[in-house]
Amino acid sequence: xxxxxxxxxxxxxxxxxxxxxxxxxxxxxxxxxxxxxxxxxxxxxxxxxxxxxxxxxxxxxxxxxxxxxxxxxxxxxxxxxxxxxxxxxxxxxxxxxxxxxxxxxxxxxxxxxxxxxxxxxxxxxxxxxxxxxxxxxxxxxxxxxxxxxxxxxxxxxxxxxxxxxxxxxxxxxxxxxxxxxxxxxxxxxxxxxxxxxxxxxxxxxxxxxxxxxxxxxxxxxxxxxxxxxxxxxxxxxxxxxxxxxxxxxxxxxxxxxxxxxxxxxxxxxxxxxxxxxxxxxxxxxxxxxxxxxxxxxxxxxxxxxxx
Amino acid sequence: xxxxxxxxxxxxxxxxxxxxxxxxxxxxxxxxxxxxxxxxxxxxxxxxxxxxxxxxxxxxxxxxxxxxxxxxxxxxxxxxxxxxxxxxxxxxxxxxxxxxxxxxxxxxxxxxxxxxxxxxxxxxxxxxxxxxxxxxxxxxxxxxxxxxxxxxxxxxxxxxxxxxxxxxxxxxxxxxxxxxxxxxxxxxxxxxxxxxxxxxxxxxxxxxxxxxxxxxxxxxxxxxxxxxxxxxxxxxxxxxxxxxxxxxxxxxxxxxxxxxxxxxxxxxxxxxxxxxxxxxxxxxxxxxxxxxxxxxxxxxxxxxxxxxxxxxxxxxxxxxxxxxxxxxxxxxxxxxxxxxxxxxxxxxxxxxxxxxxxxxxxxxxxxxxxxxxxxxxxxxxxxxxxxxxxxxxxxxxxxxxxxxxxxxxxxxxxxxxxxxxxxxxxxxxxxxxxxxxxxxxxxxxxxxxxxxxxxxxxxxxxxxxxxxxxxxxxxxxxxxxxxxxxxxxxxxxxxxxxxxxxxxxxxxxxxxxxxxxxxxxxxxxxxxxxxxxxxxxxxxxxx
Numbered sequence: 001x002x003x004x005x006x007x008x009x010x011x012x013x014x015x016x017x018x019x020x021x022x023x024x025x026x027x028x029x030x031x032x033x034x035x036x037x038x039x040x041x042x043x044x045x046x047x048x049x050x051x052x053x054x055x056x057x058x059x060x061x062x063x064x065x066x067x068x069x070x071x072x073x074x075x076x077x078x079x080x081x082x083x084x085x086x087x088x089x090x091x092x093x094x095x096x097x098x099x100x101x102x103x104x105x106x107x108x109x110x111x112x113x114x115x116x117x118x119x120x121x122x123x124x125x126x127x128x129x130x131x132x133x134x135x136x137x138x139x140x141x142x143x144x145x146x147x148x149x150x151x152x153x154x155x156x157x158x159x160x161x162x163x164x165x166x167x168x169x170x171x172x173x174x175x176x177x178x179x180x181x182x183x184x185x186x187x188x189x190x191x192x193x194x195x196x197x198x199x200x201x202x203x204x205x206x207x208x209x210x211x212x213x214x215x216x217x218x219x220x221x222x223x224x225x226x227x228x229x230x231x232x233x234x235x236x237x238x239x240x241x242x243x244x245x246x247x248x249x250x251x252x253x254x255x256x257x258x259x260x261x262x263x264x265x266x267x268x269x270x271x272x273x274x275x276x277x278x279x280x281x282x283x284x285x286x287x288x289x290x291x292x293x294x295x296x297x298x299x300x301x302x303x304x305x306x307x
Numbered sequence: 308x309x310x311x312x313x314x315x316x317x318x319x320x321x322x323x324x325x326x327x328x329x330x331x332x333x334x335x336x337x338x339x340x341x342x343x344x345x346x347x348x349x350x351x352x353x354x355x356x357x358x359x360x361x362x363x364x365x366x367x368x369x370x371x372x373x374x375x376x377x378x379x380x381x382x383x384x385x386x387x388x389x390x391x392x393x394x395x396x397x398x399x400x401x402x403x404x405x406x407x408x409x410x411x412x413x414x415x416x417x418x419x420x421x422x423x424x425x426x427x428x429x430x431x432x433x434x435x436x437x438x439x440x441x442x443x444x445x446x447x448x449x450x451x452x453x454x455x456x457x458x459x460x461x462x463x464x465x466x467x468x469x470x471x472x473x474x475x476x477x478x479x480x481x482x483x484x485x486x487x488x489x490x491x492x493x494x495x496x497x498x499x500x501x502x503x504x505x506x507x508x509x510x511x512x513x514x515x516x517x518x519x520x521x522x523x524x525x526x527x528x529x530x531x532x533x534x535x536x537x538x539x540x541x542x543x544x545x546x547x548x549x550x551x552x553x554x555x556x557x558x559x560x561x562x563x564x565x566x567x568x569x570x571x572x573x574x575x576x577x578x579x580x581x582x583x584x585x586x587x588x589x590x591x592x593x594x595x596x597x598x599x600x601x602x603x604x605x606x607x608x609x610x611x612x613x614x615x616x617x618x619x620x621x622x623x624x625x626x627x628x629x630x631x632x633x634x635x636x637x638x639x640x641x642x643x644x645x646x647x648x649x650x651x652x653x654x655x656x657x658x659x660x661x662x663x664x665x666x667x668x669x670x671x672x673x674x675x676x677x678x679x680x681x682x683x684x685x686x687x688x689x690x691x692x693x694x695x696x697x698x699x700x701x702x703x704x705x706x707x708x709x710x711x712x713x714x715x716x717x718x719x720x721x722x723x724x725x726x727x728x729x730x731x732x733x734x735x736x737x738x739x740x741x742x743x744x745x746x747x748x749x750x751x752x753x754x755x756x757x758x759x760x761x762x763x764x765x766x767x768x769x770x771x772x773x774x775x776x777x778x779x780x781x782x783x784x785x786x787x788x789x790x791x792x793x794x795x796x797x798x799x800x801x802x803x804x805x806x807x808x809x810x811x812x813x814x815x816x817x818x819x820x821x822x823x824x825x826x827x828x829x830x831x832x833x834x835x836x837x838x839x840x841x842x843x844x845x846x847x848x849x850x
Contacts, residue, residue, distance in 0.1 A: 123372065202371075204412040211369055211407075212427040212478065213400030216392070223415050301417060302462045 005291065012287045016280065020070065023279045024063055027272055034079035034270045053079065066273075070280070076273040080265060086277040089262065094281065097251070097258035099169055101243040103178045108185035108239070113232065115186070116193025117225060123198055131190060138187030147180045147253045164255040177254045181247060185239055192232050200228040226300060233296050240289040244282060314344040316485050316518055317366070317403065322378040322388070324358070324365045324542075335361045337542040338378070343486060348512065348519045350529040350550070352565065353539035354766040355737075359522050360408075362539070363488050367405065368395045383485075401431040404479035408491035410472040414463040420447070420474055421459040428481050446477035451507060469500035473507065480511065487512075488520045493528065497628035498793060502837035505532060524766060526565060527838075530554055538562045568767040570774045570800035573819065574622060577803060581619040584654055584755055584787040585640065588614045591648035592632070592639045609635040611811040612649065617804075619754075622781065622788040624802030624819060626795060626834070632811040633791045637757040640789065641673050642666055653755070671701040674753040678760035680740035684732040691728035694718070694747045701751055717746040721776060738769035742776065749780060757789040762797050774800055795838040799823050807831050 035041060035049050050056045054065055069076055075086035119131040154176065155163035167173035200206060201224050209223045244259075251260035259278065266274035298304040324336035336358040343349050353359040364370050366380040366388065380388040382398055399405075407413045414423055424446060425439035434442060440459075447455035450473040463471055472492060479487050489508065493501040509532055512519055521533055529536055529550065536553045538546040538561065546559040557563045592610040609632045617623045627633045638644045640651055642658055650659045653669065661669075677683040684693055694717055695710040705713070715725040721742040732740055741761060748756060758777070762770040774797055781788060790801050798805060798819070805822045807814045807830065815828045826832045 204407060204409050205415040207369060208405075208407065208413045208475075208478075209415070209426075211367060211399055211405045212430070213396035213398070214426055214430050215396070218426065218430070223418075226417050227415075303416060303464050 005295070008291050008294070012291075015287065016283060019283045020067070020276065020280060021063075023276060024066060025059075027270075027275060028059060030270070032270050034272060036270070053077070066276070070276075075277040075280070078271055078274050080269040080271040080274065086273050089274070090259065090277065090281065093257055093259045093262065096166060096169070096256060097244065097247055097260060100174070100177060100181065100247055100250070100256065100258060101240065103174060104182040104185065104243050105236070105240060107178060107182040108189050109232070109236075111182070112186040112189025113193050113229070115190040117197055117220070117228075119190065119194040120197035120201060120228075121220065128194075132194070135187040135190045138183045143180050143184065144249050144253065146183060147176070147250065150176055150180060151253075164253075166256045177250050177256060180253075181243060181250050185243065188235070188239070189232055192235055193228060196228040196231045197224060200224040203227070230297065230300060233293055233300065236296070237286065237290040237293045241282065241286045244285055314346075315342050316345050316383060317341075317343040317520075318379075318381040319362065319366055320379040320381065322362060322365060322380060323376065324361050324370065325375045325377075326371070327373045327375065335374075335542055336365065339539070339542075339544050341537055341544070343518050343520055345485065345518055346512075346516050347534045348521060348532055350521045350523060350533035350536045351539060352523060352526065352529055352536055354524055354565075354768065356541070357539040358542040359539045360490050363405075363490060363520065363522060367399050367403065367488070368392070397431075400427040401433075401482045402484055403486045403488065404482070404484040406472070406475045406479050406487065406489045406492045408494050410468045410475060410492075410495060413475055414471055416463055418462070419459070420461055420463065420466075424459070424474070424478055424481060427478065431482055433482060442481065443477075446481055447474070449480070449511070450474070450477045451503075452477075467500075468496055469504065472496065472500075472504055476504075476507065476511070480515065483515070484517050486518045486520060488522070490522045491524070492521075494523070494525070498795070498837040499628065499833055508532070526554075526568075526767070538565065564768060568771050569796050570771050572800055574778070574801065574803050577618055577620040579618070581621070582654070583616055584619050584621075585615065585617045585789070586652040587616075587640055587649065588652075589649035590614070590636065590639055590646055590651060592635050592644055593647040608647075609811050610639060613806075613808075613813055614649075615640075615806065617755075617787055617789065619787055620781065620785045621803045622790050622801050624798035624805040625789060625791045625808060626793065626798050626805060627808035628793055628834075630810070631808040633808050634759050635811075636808070637675070637759055637789055637791050641675060641757055643675070668701075671697070671751045672754040673757075674748040674751060674755070675757045675759065676741075676744050676748055676761050678763050680737050680744060680764055683744060684740055686732055689729050689731055690718075690735075690743055693732070693743065694728065694750055697747065697751045713750055714746075717750040718743075720749055720780070721746045736769075737765050738773060741765060741769075741773055745773075745776065745780070749784075752784070753786065755787045755789070757791070759791045760793070761790075763792065763794060770794075770797060777801065795823075795834065807834065 033055070034053075035046060040046075041049070047056070054062055057065070066076065073087075075090070077085050078089060081089060115131045115135070119128040122128045151163045154161045161175055162173055163176075165173060201220075203224075206219060206224050209219045214223075245263070247258055248260035248263050250256070251258040252264075259281070262274055262278055265271065266278060319339060319341040322336055322339045323334070326333040326335055339358070339362050341349070341351070341362070351359045351362070361370070361374075365374065365376050368387075370376065376388055378388065379386045382403065387395060387398060414420070421440060421443050424443040425434070425436060428434040428439040428442060429436055444455045444459050447459055452458050452470060452473055458466075458470075463474070466474070475492075492508070493504050496504060505528060508519065521529070523529060533550050536546075536548065536550050537544050538553070538559065540561045546553065546557065546562045553562060554566065557566055589612040590610055591608065591612055594607045594609055595605070611632075613636060615623060625633045625636065635644065639646050642651070642661055646659060650657060652658070653673065656669075658666065658669065688696075691711065691714045694714045698705055698710050698713060711728075714728050718725045718728060723739065723742050723746070727735075732743065735743065741764075745761075761777070762773050765773060777788070778801065780786060788801070790798060792798050802819045804817065805819045806816045807822070807828070809830055815822060815826065815831045822831065823835065826835055
């Protein structure tokens with residue numbers, strides 16, 4: 001088990017290396033630089049800036065310098081937020097985004113899973129149809145529509161919840177962004193759970209469980225749901241990545257100081273180090289989540305073994 | 308109304324089962340009366356679709372969601388049909404238990420054997436988890452699983468099909484039931500395993516004294532184990548009575564047909580002057596099992612130095628249980644799998660390891676028919692398209708009209724209505740699909756046909772028809788068959804020579820007549836005993 005985890009983490013190193021290399025050079029291929037403003041800077045100032053940020057050196061040397069600093073855990077200074085290093089920016093914003101994303105993921109799993117199971121148990125009845133209709137709506141309506149509507153109703157009209165701001169992660173501040181972020185994922189999880197649950201309920205071993213007079217809970221949860229949850233577990237990896245990147249819109253609408261806004265600002269301002277930093281962070285998350293998914297999968301299904 | 312006596316444990320009274328489908332009501336069971344007395348073995352016999360399984364499923368409240376029931380099912384006088392799940396659950400798993408046809412999937416893959424054995428014991432309140440665990444080990448010992456204390460911790464995927472079926476039997480016995488309902492419990496198993504499971508069930512019944520309801524399509528089993536028989540056909544019981552009476556003096560035509568359904572006859576001898584079509588020497592096939600980094604390569608030898616010689620018009624029957632390498636051998640001979648050694652000569656041409664290009668013209672003459680009539684026809688093509696697809700490759704000069712003409716001929720040859728060539732495979736039964744598969748082969752006028760379990764997925768009566776069809780085609784066209792099967796009755800009816808395989812090796816080889824009448828090797832004897840073939844009636848030759 002431990003060996004498996006270690007080997008997986010080791011095999012992530014070449015992956016990360018490739019990602020860094022490709023995105024480093026892709027960034028440089030794109031025209032424009034971090035200091036190209038509408039009104040060009042004086043040549044002397046430009047020269048000094050380039051010198052400070054090592055932009056005057058040949059590309060391969062810059063690449064090596066960057067690799068070296070990343071290896072020592074330093075993502076370098078931000079080109080745009082002049083007085084901050086990337087590490088400082090992330091230290092503030094990453095925990096907020098993670099809290100937001102993980103809360104949304106947990107909510108999506110709990111609510112989506114529950115709805116999916118209920119729909120499967122009442123297959124082709126009213127409850128099933130309404131859950132599936134809501135799920136379809138959840139996927140199709142974009143969150144920049146849902147967010148203002150929820151804000152208007154719950155925040156402005158009733159005044160129950162704050163319309164924006166993070167408030168240091170206070171519960172009331174989290175409700176609206178987390179719910180908005182989770183809605184499409186709830187829909188996907190509900191659909192996935194319903195589908196695999198229907199299949200599981202029809203399977204032979206569930207028939208055995210019923211034939212042996214086991215209680216409804218044992219049949220549905222112990223025997224059907226454990227197998228049915230496997231496809232949902234596989235979906236967790238991509239879902240986590242989607243929640244992390246999908247928070248861009250949510251963070252902007254609700255004015256949350258998370259990592260999301262750096263995606264946009266970094267890209268627009270050619271802030272090389274900021275973009276690279278976000279790429280590496282997101283890649284790490286995807287890799288770690290996929291590892292967690294595989295471990296979870298093995299925990300649920302004894303047929304999957306690590307050796 | 309059937310006679311009620313005190314001994315009657317289960318009584319099914321005028322049971323009707325309907326299924327609501329998109330295309331209207333399907334009446335699966337139409338007023339069936341069955342009663343089971345304590346301690347007796349009752350067999351319910353019928354072909355697939357006769358409603359025999361649905362009758363028992365309905366009685367146990369296990370129908371699919373769209374099933375509707377009428378009538379009464381009384382357990383010791385109390386109606387349980389349509390009663391609440393709570394009430395049903397007091398009986399099922401405790402007083403009435405079931406074994407299913409699919410040993411591979413009837414156990415939950417995610418839990419240990421121990422957990423699954425204990426669950427019903429604890430659920431029905433007779434045991435605590437601790438006592439149930441002890442009993443689980445005892446039960447495994449009872450059903451003959453070696454090392455029960457260790458095996459009880461195993462997961463189903465770590466066991467063979469036969470062992471899983473034993474576990475199911477253990478589960479069925481856990482709460483000392485009055486009735487054990489066995490729904491085709493041996494159909495998915497190899498013959499020798501089948502015999503062991505049947506023996507085990509008979510032995511346990513003798514010792515524990517419960518009644519057994521045996522649902523099956525296999526009359527050989529019925530004759531061996533049951534006291535009374537119900538014969539079912541399209542949702543109705545057409546005949547019932549003592550096993551001896553039914554087998555000795557069947558009244559209903561359908562029963563007679565079922566009894567007569569074992570393929571009979573044998574093949575006429577082919578003259579030695581016929582040319583040798585297939586000459587294989589020391590054929591060897593190896594598979595590398597999954598290898599990992601720094602792990603030694605493990606080579607599995609699926610076929611180990613097997614030789615054969617088949618003359619034109621002959622049939623070589625290749626017999627063996629699953630995993631014996633018989634299908635692999637068939638494929639290797641056709642060069643569909645790479646061989647690791649040996650030589651294959653087809654009509655004087657050495658085709659060992661021939662390139663795809665070199666094999667291409669020969670493919671027309673060397674055809675293959677598969678076991679699964681459901682999976683081997685493309686669901687999105689019409690029967691006509693399926694049959695003529697080979698012509699597009701091998702006789703591209705034909706016009707669409709000529710191809711259609713050939714399709715009509717081919718369908719007529721397999722006794723199907725040519726008008727059906729515009730339909731899709733899902734509209735046909737298993738037997739019809741196998742005929743379509745045969746037509747697809749015959750349209751190319753092959754010389755050598757490898758038949759890989761072509762009748763295994765079919766009902767006995769349909770099997771008999773397909774066997775006859777294959778024999779007639781062989782006679783008319785002088786075909787050479789490699790007939791791969793685990794079904795000895797069918798092999799006997801088809802083959803000139805027989806080769807018995809086990810674990811990739813030939814156990815015994817010889818003329819069919821000799822192998823079946825005086826087998827030399829123990830394994831062959833075991834196979835024959837397990838299959839319990841009827842004695843050959845002399846003078847029954849078809850050819």
